[in-house]
Amino acid sequence: AQSVTQLGSHVSVSEGALVLLRCNYSSSVPPYLFWYVQYPNQGLQLLLKYTSAATLVKGINGFEAEFKKSETSFHLTKPSAHMSDAAEYFCAVKNYGGSQGNLIFGKGTKLSVKP
Amino acid sequence: DAGITQSPRHKVTETGTPVTLRCHQTENHRYMYWYRQDPGHGLRLIHYSYGVKDTDKGEVSDGYSVSRSKTEDFLLTLESATSSQTSVYFCAITSGPADSYTFGSGTRLTVV
Numbered sequence: 001a002q003s004v005t006q007l008g009s010h011v012s013v014s015e016g017a018l019v020l021l022r023c024n025y026s027s028s029v030p031p032y033l034f035w036y037v038q039y040p041n042q043g044l045q046l047l048l049k050y051t052s053a054a055t056l057v058k059g060i061n062g063f064e065a066e067f068k069k070s071e072t073s074f075h076l077t078k079p080s081a082h083m084s085d086a087a088e089y090f091c092a093v094k095n096y097g098g099s100q101g102n103l104i105f106g107k108g109t110k111l112s113v114k115p
Numbered sequence: 116d117a118g119i120t121q122s123p124r125h126k127v128t129e130t131g132t133p134v135t136l137r138c139h140q141t142e143n144h145r146y147m148y149w150y151r152q153d154p155g156h157g158l159r160l161i162h163y164s165y166g167v168k169d170t171d172k173g174e175v176s177d178g179y180s181v182s183r184s185k186t187e188d189f190l191l192t193l194e195s196a197t198s199s200q201t202s203v204y205f206c207a208i209t210s211g212p213a214d215s216y217t218f219g220s221g222t223r224l225t226v227v
Contacts (some may be wrong), residue, residue: 009155033216042204043218044158051213090157094213102148102173103207103216107157 001109002027002093006106014114019063019078021109023091026072032094033074034103039087047089050074055083061085118142121206121219128226134193136222138206140186146209147189149173149181149214151202158205164189196226 006023025031032051036044048059055067061084065076074091088110092103118141128134138147146165150158150173160173162181170181178200180192193200203223207216 032213036218041221043220044207044216045218046215049215102160102163103158104160105150105158107155 002031002045002054002091002095002104004091004106005103006089006091006109008109009107010110012112012114013081015083016080019076019081019085019111021076021089021091021111022082023065023074023076023106024080025074025091025093027089033067034092034094035063035074035076036090036092036105037061037087038108044090047076073093081111081113083113083115086111119206119208119217119219121204121222121227123222124220125223126225128224129198130197130226131195134196136191136204136206136224138189138191138208139175140189140208142208142210142217143186144208144210145186146211147183148207149179149189149191149211150202150205150207151175152205153202161191161204166176193224195204198226200224201226 003026005024033045034049038044048057050057050067058064063078088108090108091106122137131170148163149161152158159175164170164183184191203221205221209216
């Protein structure tokens with residue numbers, strides 16, 4: 001069965017600093033991987049997805065993620081944090097195990113951005 | 116914006132009462148999902164549907180039932196609400212298993 005682990009429930013960076021949010025997955029088949037962002041009191045919004053094409057995936061708002069099969073990782077990065085990036089971020093993997101492809105989510109990482 | 120709406124947005128109910136949450140979509144997507152979100156747990160799948168009258172259980176389905184009599188509507192019912200069901204509930208839709216989800220804005224349910 002597929003699973004996702006997000007390292008660090010809270011990450012704090014200064015404005016202008018690199019953002020790195022870590023995600024490791026477990027999957028017995030080539031995975032489909034996703035990053036979503038949730039702003040306070042809102043639903044989740046897709047940032048980017050990996051579906052076995054290019055290993056470096058670019059998303060919205062300057063975020064990107066690199067699929068590394070050897071490390072079973074799909075870390076999310078942004079070169080320069082902005083105050084508006086403060087939100088909770090969720091990594092997710094598609095479940096192929098008979099659940100019609102539903103997403104399995106990590107527990108989330110809350111990003112704080114300091115001025 | 117994406118054609119998915121949840122109602123109500125907020126609800127307070129008493130322990131032991133039945134509660135129904137509604138998810139309505141205008142995208143004609145086949146797949147619909149109900150998740151609950153709790154601090155420290157991320158999102159956990161309650162039930163999902165892969166077509167009219169086709170539903171199945173997710174990871175945390177105990178105490179919940181669903182119905183889908185039309186493509187556009189997916190109802191989640193708490194048969195007898197308990198305090199442990201206090202949560203934020205999200206509906207999501209997708210056109211196919213390889214596609215990303217579109218989420219509703221959520222329903223904040225408080226059981227007192």
